[in-house]
Amino acid sequence: MTVPTENGTMYATVSWNAPNATDNSNNVTLTFNEEHTYRNSGLFPIGLIPLSYTAKDASGNRASCTFTVSVIDTENPVITGCPPSMTVPTEDGTMYATVSWNAPNATDNSNNVTLTFNEEHTYRNSGLFPIGLIPLSYTAKDASGNRASCTFTVSVIDTENPVITGCPPSMTVPTETGTMYATVSWNAPNATDNSNNVTLTFNEEHTYRNSGLFPIGLIPLSYTAKDASGNRASCTFTVSVIDTENPVITGCPPSMTVPTENGTMYATVSWNAPNATDNSNNVTLTFNEEHTYRNSGLFPIGLIPLSYTAKDASGNRASCTFTVSVIESCSDPCINGGTCEEGTCTCLEGFAGTACEEKSKLLF
Known part of the structure; x- marks a missing residue:
C-alpha cells in the first residue's frame, strides 16, 4: 500500500487486515515478521518499508507472506519571512546600489528541506545590484521533491541628475558688414551621468545650429542632458546679435538759394527726398x-538749416544736412545781366536803374 503522510508530520498511521494461517497439523503459529518494530496499526515513517508474515508449524515447516508500506510525502515545504520587494536608489556617482535583506526560513513536515537562493543571475545577499528591475526567488525543496517558492524584486532606480560641464558662455556678436546676420559658433558642452547612459540634446527654441547664422536680437539657447531613467539637467546661454552698422543715406538734397515770390516774403521750396538703406532692412x-518746414512748403527769407536722419531698430543713426537760403526778389526783374541782391538789382557797367536799363535810355 501507498499512504501519504499526515499533515504537518513525517509519519502515516497505517493499518491492515492481518492474514490467516492454516496447517494440516492444526498447530500453526502466525508471526508478524517486520524488519523493525512497526505495528498494525502504527506510525510508519516516510519511505518504502518491506513487511512480512510467517506461518510455522510444530514440525518447523514455514510459509511467508510479504507486502510493502510506502509512506510518501506529498506536502510542500513552507517558506516564511519572504523578503519584501524593494526599491533602492543608486549610490552617488555609481550605477549600482548595495542591497541586502533578511533571508527567509524554510520548514517541512519531513524535517529535511533545503533552501536555495534561486536568482536568475549571480547576485548575492548582500551585493551590488545594477539599475533596473531584478526578479529574485528562494526555493525550498524536500527529499521527496516537493517544492515551494518565494519571489520578490529589487528595483534599483537612478535618481541622480546628469552633469553638464563646459556650458557655453552667453555671447554678444556684431552683425557681419552689410548683412542682418552673424555667424556664431561655440564649443559644445559635455554631459556625464552615473548610469553611463546619457543623451545631450541642443534644445534650442528655434532651428539654430552650431555654427550657423543668427539674426539680430537676443536668442535664448540651451542644452539638455537626459539619462535612461528620465533624470535631466539643463544648461542655458544666450546669443545676442547686435547691429553696430549705421544706415546709409543717398541722394541728399543739395543746398539751394531761392528768391521770394513776387510781392511776398516767402518762397515755395521743394526737393527730392533722399533714400535710406540699412543692413537690418529696418x-x-x-x-x-529745426522748425516745422515741409517739403514742399513756404520758407521765409533767411538761411534755414535742414536735415534728414536715418535710424535703424538698434539705434544706429546717419544724418544728411543741407540749407535753404531764401533771398528777397527785386520788384522789377533785373535785365541786361543784372543780379538781384536783397531786393536791389546790381547792374553791370553801362546799366543802371531798378531793372538795370541802359544809361543812355535813362537820360531821355
Whole structure:
C-alpha cells in the first residue's frame, strides 16, 4: 500500500487486515515478521518499508507472506519571512546600489528541506545590484521533491541628475558688414551621468545650429542632458546679435538759394527726398528740420538749416544736412545781366536803374 503522510508530520498511521494461517497439523503459529518494530496499526515513517508474515508449524515447516508500506510525502515545504520587494536608489556617482535583506526560513513536515537562493543571475545577499528591475526567488525543496517558492524584486532606480560641464558662455556678436546676420559658433558642452547612459540634446527654441547664422536680437539657447531613467539637467546661454552698422543715406538734397515770390516774403521750396538703406532692412528716415518746414512748403527769407536722419531698430543713426537760403526778389526783374541782391538789382557797367536799363535810355 501507498499512504501519504499526515499533515504537518513525517509519519502515516497505517493499518491492515492481518492474514490467516492454516496447517494440516492444526498447530500453526502466525508471526508478524517486520524488519523493525512497526505495528498494525502504527506510525510508519516516510519511505518504502518491506513487511512480512510467517506461518510455522510444530514440525518447523514455514510459509511467508510479504507486502510493502510506502509512506510518501506529498506536502510542500513552507517558506516564511519572504523578503519584501524593494526599491533602492543608486549610490552617488555609481550605477549600482548595495542591497541586502533578511533571508527567509524554510520548514517541512519531513524535517529535511533545503533552501536555495534561486536568482536568475549571480547576485548575492548582500551585493551590488545594477539599475533596473531584478526578479529574485528562494526555493525550498524536500527529499521527496516537493517544492515551494518565494519571489520578490529589487528595483534599483537612478535618481541622480546628469552633469553638464563646459556650458557655453552667453555671447554678444556684431552683425557681419552689410548683412542682418552673424555667424556664431561655440564649443559644445559635455554631459556625464552615473548610469553611463546619457543623451545631450541642443534644445534650442528655434532651428539654430552650431555654427550657423543668427539674426539680430537676443536668442535664448540651451542644452539638455537626459539619462535612461528620465533624470535631466539643463544648461542655458544666450546669443545676442547686435547691429553696430549705421544706415546709409543717398541722394541728399543739395543746398539751394531761392528768391521770394513776387510781392511776398516767402518762397515755395521743394526737393527730392533722399533714400535710406540699412543692413537690418529696418530703417526709418525722418525729416529732422529745426522748425516745422515741409517739403514742399513756404520758407521765409533767411538761411534755414535742414536735415534728414536715418535710424535703424538698434539705434544706429546717419544724418544728411543741407540749407535753404531764401533771398528777397527785386520788384522789377533785373535785365541786361543784372543780379538781384536783397531786393536791389546790381547792374553791370553801362546799366543802371531798378531793372538795370541802359544809361543812355535813362537820360531821355
